[in-house]
Amino acid sequence: MAVIEELPDDCGSCKGCGKIATTKCTGCKEVYYCGKICQRKHWKIHRPECKSLAYKICASAELGNYVVASRDIKAGETIFVDNPLVVGPSSVTAPVCLACYTPVDGSYKCPKSGWPLCGPTCAKKVEHNPEVIIPAQCEAQFEIESFNEPCYLYECIIVMRALLLQKTAPQKYKALMSMQSHIEERKGTKIWDAVQERIVDVMKKTFGIMVFEAICPEFDFSDETIQKIAGIMDTNKKEIRLAYADVEALYPISCLMEHSCQPNVKLNFSKNFKITVTAGKNIREGEHLATMYTHALWGTIARRDHLNISKRFWCACKRCADPTEFGTNFSTILDDGHPMLPEDPLNADSDWVCKETGKRKTAYDVKIELSVIGKEIEVLMDKGSIDDFEEFIESKKKVLHTNHYHMVTVKHQLLQMYGRTEGYLIQDMTEEQLQRKIQLCKENLSVLEKLDPNMIRLEIYAAASHYELHLPLLQIAKRKWETGKLSTEDFRAALEEPYKCVTTCIELLQKEVNEMLPEGQLLLQAKDTLEQLEGFMKTVGCQM
Numbered sequence: 153m154a155v156i157e158e159l160p161d162d163c164g165s166c167k168g169c170g171k172i173a174t175t176k177c178t179g180c181k182e183v184y185y186c187g188k189i190c191q192r193k194h195w196k197i198h199r200p201e202c203k204s205l206a207y208k209i210c211a212s213a214e215l216g217n218y219v220v221a222s223r224d225i226k227a228g229e230t231i232f233v234d235n236p237l238v239v240g241p242s243s244v245t246a247p248v249c250l251a252c253y254t255p256v257d258g259s260y261k262c263p264k265s266g267w268p269l270c271g272p273t274c275a276k277k278v279e280h281n282p283e284v285i286i287p288a289q290c291e292a293q294f295e296i297e298s299f300n301e302p303c304y305l306y307e308c309i310i311v312m313r314a315l316l317l318q319k320t321a322p323q324k325y326k327a328l329m330s331m332q333s334h335i336e337e338r339k340g341t342k343i344w345d346a347v348q349e350r351i352v353d354v355m356k357k358t359f360g361i362m363v364f365e366a367i368c369p370e371f372d373f374s375d376e377t378i379q380k381i382a383g384i385m386d387t388n389k390k391e392i393r394l395a396y397a398d399v400e401a402l403y404p405i406s407c408l409m410e411h412s413c414q415p416n417v418k419l420n421f422s423k424n425f426k427i428t429v430t431a432g433k434n435i436r437e438g439e440h441l442a443t444m445y446t447h448a449l450w451g452t453i454a455r456r457d458h459l460n461i462s463k464r465f466w467c468a469c470k471r472c473a474d475p476t477e478f479g480t481n482f483s484t485i486l487d488d489g490h491p492m493l494p495e496d497p498l499n500a501d502s503d504w505v506c507k508e509t510g511k512r513k514t515a516y517d518v519k520i521e522l523s524v525i526g527k528e529i530e531v532l533m534d535k536g537s538i539d540d541f542e543e544f545i546e547s548k549k550k551v552l553h554t555n556h557y558h559m560v561t562v563k564h565q566l567l568q569m570y571g572r573t574e575g576y577l578i579q580d581m582t583e584e585q586l587q588r589k590i591q592l593c594k595e596n597l598s599v600l601e602k603l604d605p606n607m608i609r610l611e612i613y614a615a616a617s618h619y620e621l622h623l624p625l626l627q628i629a630k631r632k633w634e635t636g637k638l639s640t641e642d643f644r645a646a647l648e649e650p651y652k653c654v655t656t657c658i659e660l661l662q663k664e665v666n667e668m669l670p671e672g673q674l675l676l677q678a679k680d681t682l683e684q685l686e687g688f689m690k691t692v693g694c695q696m
Contacts, residue, residue, distance in 0.1 A: 168194045174323045180205045181405060206231045207441060209408060216332060217408045218440060225435040234403045234427040237324045238317065240310025242398035247299050251277040253397050257299050266293035282316040283309050286360050308355050310400050314381045318371050327404045333383035334464055347382045386462060392421055394668045401425050412442035413455060413471040418608050419443060420663045432608030448609040451483035451557040452497055453519060468498050480602045484553035487511040525558050533565060538576055541566040555599050564613060567592035571623050578623050586624035593621035607660055612671045615660040619678055622653035644694045654682045
């Protein structure tokens with residue numbers, strides 16, 4: 153009978169005696185010891201280097217475990233590197249390969265279990281994964297009918313991988329199970345019932361976890377343990393957006409960082425989803441390290457509601473407390489062109505008021521109104537033409553501020569459509585259309601720079617806007633030069649601006665080495681564009 157292959161656990165050489173050890177220094181999480189005796193002996197040597205780490209883990213009754221800067225940290229400095237405890241596909245996803253997470257169509261299936269995969273190479277990578285081995289023991293073959301909509305089976309994958317760590321990597325399992333799960337608060341709720349139906353029952357009936365439970369009675373596969381792992385995932389997981397799908401991962405240190413809608417650290421992911429955490433700005437000793445648990449381009453209502461539902465807290469950061477969101481009016485709605493803002497942005501039930509007209513709206517009415525507009529945008533994104541996008545912007549001018557997050561979302565999509573859509577290819581666009589693309593890019597950059605001046609969370613959007621901006625600038629300059637309206641000397645000078653746009657894009661994304669991510673793909677594209685642009689500039693006599 154096939155069994156899950158024993159994998160080497162997280163281990164290293166004891167700094168005291170050199171033997172294989174699995175216990176890490178609790179302060180830095182970087183060095184190993186086989187026991188307290190060796191740790192005490194080595195402490196005099198380790199203390200200076202341990203204290204030199206840029207972070208330390210603290211605890212309080214209010215926050216639980218959290219991470220602070222142990223010294224002053226300069227912007228761009230690496231704070232720590234964190235390996236994932238477990239990685240899996242997004243819980244809501246159309247069928248994807250279980251190894252590389254790219255979309256699949258069912259043309260190749262895992263010989264052991266029937267899971268749709270990319271091909272034999274990926275089949276080899278997952279042959280010892282629990283979602284393959286356990287069903288194979290029952291001689292089960294998965295059958296997925298639709299490859300164009302979310303499949304419920306994928307909700308179980310990362311939970312099953314985490315559950316089986318107790319056999320394959322006990323130290324990782326111990327670290328995972330020590331994380332906050334909110335299990336007591338979840339009991340008796342709709343979330344608990346949904347997990348029972350969609351994960352616990354599916355794992356036992358469809359995946360055959362009961363068979364494995366019978367084979368390995370020394371391990372805990374109880375309903376409550378699965379529920380706890382699901383709660384840990386919901387509370388602590390990182391959602392990583394790839395170019396074509398999303399994945400979820402759990403990290404031992406990164407999960408301890410607090411949330412802020414104005415974070416101070418940047419996260420970069422390697423190809424194996426290892427996180428490198430760097431300072432997004434200068435951080436003072438004792439300052440809490442904070443990342444962002446929600447989408448940076450959502451408005452305050454959407455961000456706070458999402459955090460309350462998924463993480464069970466109401467954010468009260470500076471951005472949420474400022475009704476104008478740092479003067480951007482990113483959440484501002486309009487009453488016949490006049491701004492309406494919540495009286496108390498940190499109160500989810502606060503009325504919205506227009507000081508100029510005296511008009512009031514309830515928080516509920518505002519949410520409904522924005523939800524309806526959000527659904528319009530979903531349809532627009534799926535089927536809308538450039539004219540449809542422009543018409544949407546025009547039609548919402550009296551109900552949404554020009555910088556409202558719904559407007560920014562639509563403009564960001566529109567600026568990428570200009571120059572890349574049939575009938576609006578860059579070489580075919582009129583002067584007016586090229587100027588419109590320039591306007592959209594600059595409007596977007598203006599908002600992004602106010603929201604996130606250090607580009608800690610919005611660098612991909614800023615980089616894309618810079619990249620798109622170079623296209624119309626270059627096209628306008630070339631046309632004027634080719635028609636004799638611009639001298640060669642002035643043309644060379646005009647090339648400096650599109651050149652700067654591309655180099656700025658590359659600078660913003662310089663640490664994005666994972667080509668599976670949109671950031672990594674854009675970086676490759678920008679580097680290729682820069683090479684071509686530099687070649688062209690040399691042919692016209694630019695001094696590089």
